[in-house]
Amino acid sequence: QVQLLESGPGLVKPSETLSLTCSVSGGYIANANYFWGWVRQAPGKGLVWLGSIFYRGNTNYNPSLDSRLTITVDKSKNQFSLRLNSVTAADTAVYYCARLGGATVGGNWFESWGQGTLVTVSS
Amino acid sequence: DIQMTQSPSSLSASVGDRVTITCQANQDINKFLNWYHQRPGQAPKLLISDASNLRAGVPSRFSGRGSGTDFNLIISSLEPEDLGTYFCQQYETLPLTFGPGTTVDLK
Numbered sequence: 001q002v003q004l005l006e007s008g009p010g011l012v013k014p015s016e017t018l019s020l021t022c023s024v025s026g027g028y029i030a031n032a033n034y035f036w037g038w039v040r041q042a043p044g045k046g047l048v049w050l051g052s053i054f055y056r057g058n059t060n061y062n063p064s065l066d067s068r069l070t071i072t073v074d075k076s077k078n079q080f081s082l083r084l085n086s087v088t089a090a091d092t093a094v095y096y097c098a099r100l101g102g103a104t105v106g107g108n109w110f111e112s113w114g115q116g117t118l119v120t121v122s123s
Numbered sequence: 124d125i126q127m128t129q130s131p132s133s134l135s136a137s138v139g140d141r142v143t144i145t146c147q148a149n150q151d152i153n154k155f156l157n158w159y160h161q162r163p164g165q166a167p168k169l170l171i172s173d174a175s176n177l178r179a180g181v182p183s184r185f186s187g188r189g190s191g192t193d194f195n196l197i198i199s200s201l202e203p204e205d206l207g208t209y210f211c212q213q214y215e216t217l218p219l220t221f222g223p224g225t226t227v228d229l230k
Contacts, residue, residue: 049218110159110167111169
């Protein structure tokens, strides 16, 4: 049973960079059957897909992030990471990492999720 | 982006009730539609993929149907653990997009 766990600062100042890491256990990130992705949920709001990565480094991003987002993978550590530049209060949310199944580029469905981590953007 | 809508936005039901949630896409998404359940303070859980494929371990009281632009999630007999918010999500086209959610609580 794969498990995912997000880690990173819970508080980020406006205009700075939000960085999170997702550690994967119970399965290898270097698995051609899956993509790995990030979803966020602002307080009281719905779910927003941020982007996905394949273990070889191929990425797909949500255009709404205006090129502020970078997702990377570290196979040696069985981790993948998110960096979001120039954050504002609108980026305050619970950030989830997830494993995506399905054959389509970017992944089809979010079949395993981390517990989520709240990141607040505030000075 | 493909826009997803859900109705109702919230509903109250009793244990044992049949519950139907509707999800609509603003363009044809074939059967590329998934359903999730999220309890307060928890991560979402995948219930159904490809519009009607019940995922392993999900109770058989859950079912999904539809194709094209109109989809339904049906709970045949509501249980207390089914309370929470249900989201649909399309994967016909990137970006992956979710519906706004339907919150189910006890009457």
